[in-house]
Amino acid sequence: MSSTETILETQGLTKEFKGFVAVNKVDLKVRRGDIHALIGPNGAGKTTFFNLLTKFLPPTRGTITYRGTDITSERPAQTARRGIVRSFQISAVFPHLTALENVRAALQRGLGTSFHFWKPESSLYPLHERAMELLEAVDLQAFAHEHTVNLPYGRKRALELATTMALEPELMLLDEPTQGMGHEDVHRVTELIKKVSAGRTILMVEHNMNVVSSIADRITVLQRGAVIADGPYAEVSKNPQVIEAYMGSADTELQGAH
């Protein structure tokens, strides 16, 4: 299922906030094609790490290498264009655009006419076909012309995924994709992630161990900004340090949270 090629690598990646080290010399390798989960106690630095990868924050030290290129000092949009795309911890759609327009927004950039203020909107219509395909992939075709504010929570997350996929990302970063979802939706989204992972690499933060255990190929555990364990799920979940810092007492074990 996964090759051994490394798509993303960080070396000594560090982020300090006024003397507080949120991410501490993280060396992480993500292999192409994997679903790679990043877990760890609250405040371990997972979101910060994501922010570093997507350039929402500049690292204090360290390098980020993507497909062999050093991208440490690129701007956010540049990174996005390279194919590293992040979905937000909360759903961050365009609320007053329809579902279709949301997906089209992501496709549009590929057209290269985004600065063309003299072209009519109809010049974007050829994108609709692909947009509908993407919506179908996440089972949203029925909502294509609905304003996204009106969509239920789980559907918004699905839309978010469809939009993210429209960017043809090679590496998708998902921050707590199932947070705040009902059980049904958790299940749906988990399946979806599984589905879209085909041909892509996914790095995700998730507290729901059911989700992690069912789809992650590999897990990295952060604590206090540093990596304390790294490996396949079965291995990591037995690591006593991980149990102590994160999972809690052995009896709840992996089912503990959800």
Added chain:
Amino acid sequence: QAQTGPVRIGFITDMSSLYADIDGPAGAEMIKWAIEDFGGKVLNRPIEFLSADHQNKADVAASKAREWIDNQNLAMLVGGTSSGTALAMAGVTKEKHRPYISIGAGSARLTNEDCSPYTVHYAYDTVALAKVGAGALVKAGAKKWYFLTADYAFGQSLEADASKVVKENGGTVVGSVKHPLNASDFSSFLLQAQGSKADILALANAGGDTINAMKAAKEFGITKSMKVAGLLVFINDVHSIGVANAEGLQLADSWYWNQDDESRKFAKRFFEKYKRMPSSLQAADYSAVTNYLKAVQKLGTTDADKVMAELKSMKYNDFYQKNGQVRADGRMMHEMYLFQVKSAKDSNTPWDYYKLVAKVPAEQAFTTVAESKCSLLKK
């Protein structure tokens, strides 16, 4: 132009902002009085009065003027304060051929480089203020001058004109400082002026700036070491400075309510309505309209060209001026005055603020024909 229906006189001035006190609604009322006192009719046609607030916006002034002329067949326009609006109205009346009497504006451009055959510039202009304010003082012995100048066209031309007069009369300008318009604090500028050791501090500014500068001058004790001359001060300004602070201030004006019986009579009527005394502009509003109506009555027509010819040939004698005459460039030539603000204890009745220092004849007060760039004078 139709010679039937009402004769419409329009008045466009600042009714609501910076200059509303020195002219404004009370100025409009003066024009109404002039019309009433004239009998409300001329050439057996009723006189109708239109007035508008240009809010100090040239475009409002010009649009209003243009619209009145086009749609209401306006016979004559009186333009109030502020040079920008006055020049804009002069442009319109020149194009549309209507008599235009400008009263509150200071800019001498109205009768100089931008002169128009239809404009009469009635009360004062910056040249006169400079010549009267500075000239008389230098002659009286104030030799070393320091200027505190509002940094815009009006202030600059006041300073330039006054400096010229100072030098021509053997004085020197030892320094000057330009302050921005509406500077609320003058202490810093005054400290610089104090350092200059000049005899006289000339305020080449107006309104609020003059008031604040004068107040601060008093506060910092500048008035003890130097005389202060205001180049453009209206009686309303003196009132708000307070006579105690303004004491000794020298200023030029075209009229003062307490200068003779006729003026006092006019002022009394004004005071009864407004509980303050009229400014020279408000007096001029009354005078200008009355004289215009006399000219129309005499000619038997409101035809612009004929009226302009008459306005430029008649003699003006009323409470506002003696032996006034309008020159070909539209400049109303009359006597100007230099006043000094009395001390608080000499000020007996309300608004009794000035004592007369000097009278300056028209020829010495205004731009001379030789100095002028107006083509109308060169024929």
Added chain:
Amino acid sequence: MEIFGIPLQAFLGQLMLGLVNGAFYAMLSLGLAVIFGLLDIVNFAHGALYMVGAFVAWILMDKWGISYWWALLLAPLAVGILGALIERLFLKRLYGLDPLYGLLLTFGLALILEGVFRKQYGVSGQAYPVPDLLSGASNLGFMILPNYRAWVVVASIAVCLATWFLIERTRLGAYLRAGTENAKLVQAFGVNVPLMVTLTYGAGAALAGLAGVLAAPIIQVTPLMGSNLIIVVFAVVVIGGMGSIMGSVITGLLLGVVEGFTRVFYPEASNIVVFVIMAIVLMVRPAGLFGKEA
């Protein structure tokens, strides 16, 4: 001895005068910062409230012969009550909306207040004497400083410090700051937020009124006095970092001084120096000198 080509004496004199002006800026921008920082309202009416403060003092003197010292107490109180009314009647309806609306509403209110006073009292202004106790001047060696101006500096710095302490260091201050972000939630914790907000706006207005009374004896009391100043005061608040109490006070004082020296070295620019500084500061530090980065 000379500094930057001007005699030391003159230099010190200008510095002192700059501080006096700075004190006004500080006090006005303080009220503005309190209102913006705590209520998220860009209070365009601030200048008008300042003007009302000065007018109330003048009316008290003119109509009832009430002295400066009483006016110092009564006028801010009156303006504070006016502020509280404004909040209750108008601003209250705008919470939770874009701050743009607060700005536009107060802009409208400023026009109304200014217009009414203009109609009533004209534009050329009223004279207000310096109180006897503070008339006269002291010779500081390098300059003659009118006593009244010295008093202004002292009084306004004291007021600024007290306000800063109240907001940054007390529990009430914490409620206020939290209330800005999520008033409903703070209220759900048991704090009477609506009352607090009304009082805060009232207090901000009272600060403007107080500045007005302090200013009355030295600058012309006219309906336009506020609008002449408001834009500069806005700039001060922005440079200081919107909502930062200390920032606006320090920036106010600093700008007073900078402006003072500009008047010496390049007087033509003294009106725009504030804006130049503002543009530069915002380019370098988007949240202002003392503002918290967004």
Added chain:
Amino acid sequence: MAGTEMLRIADLHAWYGESHVLHGVNLTVNEGEVVSILGRNGAGRTTTMRAIVGLTGRRTGSIRIRGQEAINLPPHRVAKLGVGYCPEERGIFASLSAEENLLLPPAIADGGMGVAEIYDMFPNLKERAASPGTRLSGGEQQMLAVARILRTGARLLLLDEISEGLAPVIVQKLAETIRTLKAKGFTVVLVEQNFRFAAPLADRFYVMEHGRIVKEFTQSELGANMGMLQEYLGV
């Protein structure tokens, strides 16, 4: 299930602007009980909580807290009746430090937890005490939001999705905390997506659907109701 009535809601309707969200909710919570409200996303559970404290738009019906009618009270008066509310969106204040956030809600009664006790429970908070509130990580903010109201001594706690975004260890700790609170006689209304968290804690359950209570059962009836829950929640 003895004890006096802490909260009684009758025929509660609530609106957000034009949209009518609650359609006649009825529920009762006795003193010392832990009650959990279950439901799908958008069922109206959060809205019910918000309506109790007075944070929705218009509302009608009756909300009695310790027998006192609160439907027309402004939020700060409701709080004074002894209600502590932990909102779903956490509501951490950016302009206050973590510690200021913690100390913000005024104490309304004696018997709240001490600051030391709280820091003991959530060591992260102690470490980040001086940091601006919203600079905390998602989970830390969640801890702060809960800790904050434990301090106030409120006897009726309305907790909305407090386990969300927390690491399993912390979730366990929270569960313990709620047991302790119950032992001390606090009354808790728990809204949770995380059924496994709520299930063992609650004495009684209400199930909500489309702004109405559709089912009510006790802890002991839980087993018997799993089928129904499966249908409503997909558990």
Added chain:
Amino acid sequence: MSTPSTSVAGDLELGAPQAPAQASTGIGKAARYTYLALLVLALLAPAIGLYPVFVMKLLCFALFACAFNLLLGFTGLLSFGHAAFFGFSAYVTGWLVKQQGWTPELGLAAGAAAGAVLGLVFGLVAIRRQGIYFAMITLALSQMVFFLCLQAPFTGGEDGLQGVERGKLFGLLPLGDDRVMYYLVLAIFVGCFLGILRVVTSPFGQVLKMIRENEPRAISLGYEVDRYKLLAFVLSASLAGLAGSLKTLVMKFATLTDVHWSMSGEVILMSLLGGVGTFFGPVVGAGVVISLQDMLADKVGEWVTVIIGVIFVVCVLAFRKGIVGELLAWRERRNTKK
């Protein structure tokens, strides 16, 4: 639910806050007929006795307000310095036509270009700031332009640049005739109005919409949002400049009023009154404000400021969506009720 990483958007993001009249983005049939009717009316205006100079002035301000609304309503940026573009271009055109003898068409083009250049400068400085800060920095920059115009020799200071002759368009059409001028102004206005419609619905307009709705999201989709905002700013500034230039030709002068910050306030009032984020709102708003000023000029004298103030207050309290916005909302409500 909010986390630090997602609050990047800045809570002060202005403009179209309640997403006013979203429905208006596509031009409906009804709207099309309304526009057509209005166009016919405008074409006939001089014939049916509407005063052409007044209508011209109104159209200039309407264009100005539309330009402003392109930024506030469709990009979500509140500029408090638009008077700078309007006024500066007014001077540029006035000076070129009067002193340098340029033809009117060149003068207008130069005015639009001057607006664009100034807009670029403003934009480069301000564009990365958000909300109130953006408003304030544009205000600061426009104050600088104001002082520049006050001091610069070619503007005539507070007297203004007076007596600009309209000349002949392309050396043929005598613009001195009010009616000829009127049709020129109308043509330019209609052109620009359609242009703005196009911009808003263009691919570029779509990106603006995304930025307004959710800026961090747009960034994460790979859009360099600052560049889009900058282009929007330059377009808006250039149109505002064109409006100012046109006004100079219509009125035959340019004065400081045009660059004063209160003019920036006025254009905000127009947009707000008409409806921010609607296409026709600014035109209606400009119409109301200009007619009002004109009427107030004779009728109420000293009460002008108070009345304008009251309008602001009433507008903010009761008509937040503006006249057109409220109408659209009303229509929508009626439609949903059916």
